[in-house]
Amino acid sequence: MQRSENFFAHLGMKNTQGRNHLLDVLEKTEIPLTAEDIYLKLKEKSIEINLSTVYRILDLFVAKGIVSKSTSSISNKSQFELAKKEHSHHLVCIQCKKTLTLAGCPLKCYEKKLKNKTQYDITGHKLEIFGYCPDCKFFANKQEE
């Protein structure tokens, strides 16, 4: 995948192979990925890149605002995804980890109200929703008995 030649230059970053590869992976995924996810996806494509470098590139992308970082409460690992204008949230099955990306954000109005009430300058939020997916929920109910 080839992005505009000066994409990185505009942000004051060198246009390196590693950064291009990472961005490719992040552009193709619908769900947030951990550093290791990305590392392994690249390895599958026979793209060798050091895990340290993956972390460093991700940190840089976050600093430049290209990527947003969050922490999954389930796995306790950091997750990364492209920072889109219209951010989204995820519904995660606590059994099989299947993840659904939800359309829209239920907190838009709430944040405005909160801003007025608290005088905080609200810059963002993190929301994760948990549950059992249709495939797992029948089995999960059985186990509780």
Add this chain to the structure above:
Amino acid sequence: MQRSENFFAHLGMKNTQGRNHLLDVLEKTEIPLTAEDIYLKLKEKSIEINLSTVYRILDLFVAKGIVSKSTSSISNKSQFELAKKEHSHHLVCIQCKKTLTLAGCPLKCYEKKLKNKTQYDITGHKLEIFGYCPDCKFFANKQEE
């Protein structure tokens, strides 16, 4: 602080000193605490307990549903708080880390809608809101220039 004598027995757990101390701390706090927070609070009161034990007790409390665990995106540490019927969320200043507990949960209705739409059996969610508190926001704006 003395809770009902058979509080732990009812849940099939031994009534140990450590568990009582941990529960005391969790009952007194308004904000979620990390394992180390709890360990240090106890140390201040000259209550010596091993950090491993703190972790083990917290894991047990979570398994028994007494306590809920979450992961702060800011600090990358696990946080624990009593699992109350009426859960709450927190507004955290990304500069000074001052934390406000918010009344009510803005997701009640949303979760019902989601349940119908996705067929997931929704069991919970995690929400953190970030921003600059009144004290930090003036300074934060200055820095961006």
Add this chain to the structure above:
DNA sequence: ATTCTAAATGCAAACTATACGCATTTGCAT
């Protein structure tokens, strides 16, 4: 009250995700 046993704890060490120091390589301006 004393004894006994499974469960809880302390301690040290392992483990996992992530960060870092330093030598080497690469991108890019000259």
Add this chain to the structure above:
DNA sequence: ATGCAAATGCGTATAGTTTGCATTTAGAAT
């Protein structure tokens, strides 16, 4: 083409958390 700052690889350090094992403790049985 050349040189230099920035990026990367590699090994190692660190922080948070977990685990194995010996010792202690809670509470049941006597």
